[in-house]
Amino acid sequence: MTGTPPPAAEPTSASAPRRTPLTSVHEQLGATLTDFAGWLMPLRYGSETAEHKAVRTAAGIFDLSHMGEVAVSGPAAAETLDYALTGALSGLQPGRARYTMICAPDGGVMDDLIVYRLGDAEYLIVANAANTAVVAEALTERAAGRDVTVRDRTDRYALIAVQGPRAAAILAPMTSAELDALKYYTSYPALLAGRQVLLARTGYTGEDGFEIFAAPDDAVDLWAAISAAGGDYGLQPAGLAARDTLRLEAGMPLYGHELSRDVTPFDAGLGRVVRFDKPADFVGRAALAERAAAAPQRQLVGLVSGSRRVPRQGYDVLRSGTTCGTVTSGAPSPTLGVPIAMAYVRPEAGTAAADMAVDVRGNVEPARLVELPFYRRA
Numbered sequence: 001m002t003g004t005p006p007p008a009a010e011p012t013s014a015s016a017p018r019r020t021p022l023t024s025v026h027e028q029l030g031a032t033l034t035d036f037a038g039w040l041m042p043l044r045y046g047s048e049t050a051e052h053k054a055v056r057t058a059a060g061i062f063d064l065s066h067m068g069e070v071a072v073s074g075p076a077a078a079e080t081l082d083y084a085l086t087g088a089l090s091g092l093q094p095g096r097a098r099y100t101m102i103c104a105p106d107g108g109v110m111d112d113l114i115v116y117r118l119g120d121a122e123y124l125i126v127a128n129a130a131n132t133a134v135v136a137e138a139l140t141e142r143a144a145g146r147d148v149t150v151r152d153r154t155d156r157y158a159l160i161a162v163q164g165p166r167a168a169a170i171l172a173p174m175t176s177a178e179l180d181a182l183k184y185y186t187s188y189p190a191l192l193a194g195r196q197v198l199l200a201r202t203g204y205t206g207e208d209g210f211e212i213f214a215a216p217d218d219a220v221d222l223w224a225a226i227s228a229a230g231g232d233y234g235l236q237p238a239g240l241a242a243r244d245t246l247r248l249e250a251g252m253p254l255y256g257h258e259l260s261r262d263v264t265p266f267d268a269g270l271g272r273v274v275r276f277d278k279p280a281d282f283v284g285r286a287a288l289a290e291r292a293a294a295a296p297q298r299q300l301v302g303l304v305s306g307s308r309r310v311p312r313q314g315y316d317v318l319r320s321g322t323t324c325g326t327v328t329s330g331a332p333s334p335t336l337g338v339p340i341a342m343a344y345v346r347p348e349a350g351t352a353a354a355d356m357a358v359d360v361r362g363n364v365e366p367a368r369l370v371e372l373p374f375y376r377r378a
Contacts, residue, residue: 058234068132163209206250251373
């Protein structure tokens with residue numbers, strides 16, 4: 001997901017955001033709606049803290065239909081993605097998914113992606129909402145001259161996520177899929193509440209859960225069926241605000257915060273997604289190899305505030321009174337009960353015990369370094 005949700009605002013007629021297939025449902029539920037990456041999305045339905053805690057203890061249901069879906073198909077689909085992305089997608093088995101990135105020639109991250117291999121010559125790529133057009137254009141350019149077709153299929157999908165420790169129990173009676181056999185980062189064509197869907201065991205909350213790719217016309221009925229089935233399990237609708245604090249606790253990067261064109265995967269501690277061992281060349285390989293061999297320029301770290309003031313994106317991080325880095329994401333942690341943040345700092349600041357602090361609007365607030373993630377499910 002791209003960026004922190006902005007404050008809620010009424011859409012204007014001059015620049016009305018796009019509605020998802022579920023916008024009417026959110027309106028009926030009384031959600032606070034906001035323009036997010038050009039889409040009218042639910043920020044919260046009531047208490048974002050309650051929504052966050054429901055996902056950690058029971059389950060939450062999210063509308064993710066603003067995310068982009070790009071289909072790549074044809075005999076050369078696998079080799080095209082090996083060239084276009086940092087991962088080795090030709091080695092991905094049908095039915096499996098992989099987290100990867102698309103980088104510029106200089107190694108900067110253009111977007112982070114989930115790639116689902118649906119068949120031998122068919123892939124579905126999920127991009128961040130604000131980057132869908134960029135990803136589709138870059139893939140089209142990198143596919144030139146190959147026997148492959150790249151199509152933006154965002155309008156053909158509604159995407160619903162059910163996340164939390166009770167997600168499987170809620171969905172199991174509703175689907176033809178054997179959920180016990182559906183491993184993490186796999187997908188399975190299935191019937192769910194009588195509708196044909198692609199059911200994936202993926203998510204962005206740090207909890208077990210599922211993402212459901214469905215036809216837009218089926219979205220309202222699926223949401224209603226899942227909500228009814230989850231009533232006895234504590235299922236709650238959850239908005240963008242809870243999704244952001246959940247991923248922050250789980251130490252998951254957010255494009256526009258921890259990831260950008262000015263950041264390489266190695267800066268973000270995600271060098272594992274760059275597969276130098278694949279036989280084919282790929283865009284950005286030379287720059288990324290140079291970056292991998294060089295001394296690190298910055299390190300992504302976790303910070304726990306020693307006060308109630310929240311470190312926000314762009315705030316300076318101090319080590320022994322001297323600026324050593326910048327906060328990329330920060331929020332109160334409903335699970336830990338204290339403000340937390342991720343930040344890029346100079347390597348020496350992230351490896352040695354020191355007097356750390358954050359400049360919060362002119363107030364120097366103490367903080368301590370912690371290993372990421374802040375939260376890890378049992």
